[in-house]
Amino acid sequence: MKFVDEAFIDIAAGDGGNGCVSFRHEKFKEFGGPDGGDGGRGGHVLAVADVNLNTLVDFRFSRRHEAKRGQHGMGSDMFGAAGQDVTLRMPVGTVISDAETGEVLFELLTPGETITIAKGGDGGFGNLRFKSSINRAPRQKTPGWPGERRSLKLELKVLADVGLLGMPNAGKSTLISAVSNARPRIADYPFTTLHPNLGVVRVGPEQSFVVADLPGLIEGASEGAGLGHLFLRHLQRTRLLLHVVDLAPFDEGVDPVAQAKAIVAELKKYDEGLYKKPRWLVLNKLDMIPAEEREARVADFVKRLRFKGPVFQISALTREGCEPLVQAVYQHVKAEQVAAQPPAEQDPRFTDPL
Structure with a gap:
């Protein structure tokens, strides 16, 4: 297989889930109060240094990598689940830089090393977060934060003495x-x-x-x-x-x-x-x-x-x-x-x- 030591990829971490507006509705509870949960965190994009790899050829054919978004908050005090992370395995010695500016962001120098190259967005707040002594029936919520999106250049420099x-x-x-x-x-x-x-x-x-x-x-x-x-x-x-x-x-x-x-x-x-x-x-x-x-x-x-x-x-x-x-x-x-x-x-x- 042809040796490939350079590749360009686009990555997108997951967006955070939205918060929920909900009120408890139960028999014999006239003032149930707010119970809207927060949204879940978006999935991260991770890079792992794999000692068994010696080429970046996989990223020539698969350039777009997206993590899942977080689940939205729900009623009954239920928070949304976090989005599933995406793990990209790269050879030891890979240099990860910004494709537009050329700035070096990360280097994988140790076998098994794991770094977060795109952070998932935080989940939004449900109305349970806004409850206070003067705001007993809040109807506020916040949307989830967007995940990081990057265009990256991968460059392999072999580790040899x-x-x-x-x-x-x-x-x-x-x-x-x-x-x-x-x-x-x-x-x-x-x-x-x-x-x-x-x-x-x-x-x-x-x-x-x-x-x-x-x-x-x-x-x-x-x-x-x-x-x-x-x-x-x-x-x-x-x-x-x-x-x-x-x-x-x-x-x-x-x-x-x-x-x-x-x-x-x-x-x-x-x-x-x-x-x-x-x-x-x-x-x-x-x-x-x-x-x-x-x-x-x-x-x-x-x-x-x-x-x-x-x-x-x-x-x-x-x-x-x-x-x-x-x-x-x-x-x-x-x-x-x-x-x-x-x-x-x-x-x-x-x-x-x-």
Whole structure:
């Protein structure tokens, strides 16, 4: 199924039920008094983060979502029932924003998280509410309040610790299949990957991180060229970027350094914050380079690229060099997670009064 990471929907919460004007009519009760109940609350529209979903395709075919209105109030002190809520299940990582203004309203970041994206209207008051010592037979009531109505834009940004980026056919899919449980489509032609693939890399007992394989970028991707521009947003949540480079391209006229510089330029054009993220260089397909030429070719590449960060030499096909890469990535991700945690509150009983 085609990966869908953007959708537009219209939602409408239920209106509140109207209040009721009623008076008690019973034998032997000459002054029964008012007994009109309030209307019920309108149904809410809720969004739930479902870990089993990874696409917004359902909302492409079902754009209108309405909750039921609340029941009207009735006599005999009976209040109306609340309208039934509507629950929309969305993938974890969905960003919900206003379709007209672009303002971000909600983000679903935790599996099972539930938020109210449209609140149902409150029910109106029945005449029972208006009874007082000076108004013993009130005939007032109020209508129910209207529910919220919104036009929303849904945008999915996958939640991954590490993102793989690079030109088409750089070996990203082979790498993620070699180090994780993901099994993406792999072929000997460009643009094999048509949608993001997430894989869990197991380092040890209760030690793992999530890596995302995205469609390959080409020059001009930030302006809409190729497939990668549709998925650059998914890199914004990652803690680390692995720039995978094909060090042994099939075409002799292709310069890997020029390709690497083009990818970095596209990141900077698309998002300055994305460009400043930690980025490591992963030189792939060393198995296709004679052993006596590897050191010189790697040194020449790094020198011409003027890259200052960590550099890893691997062969995703034979898994050579993958284990040191995985261990280093895990240590980096773990350090980032610890740094992002808020400091623990100190018990005031043990603080220094001075």
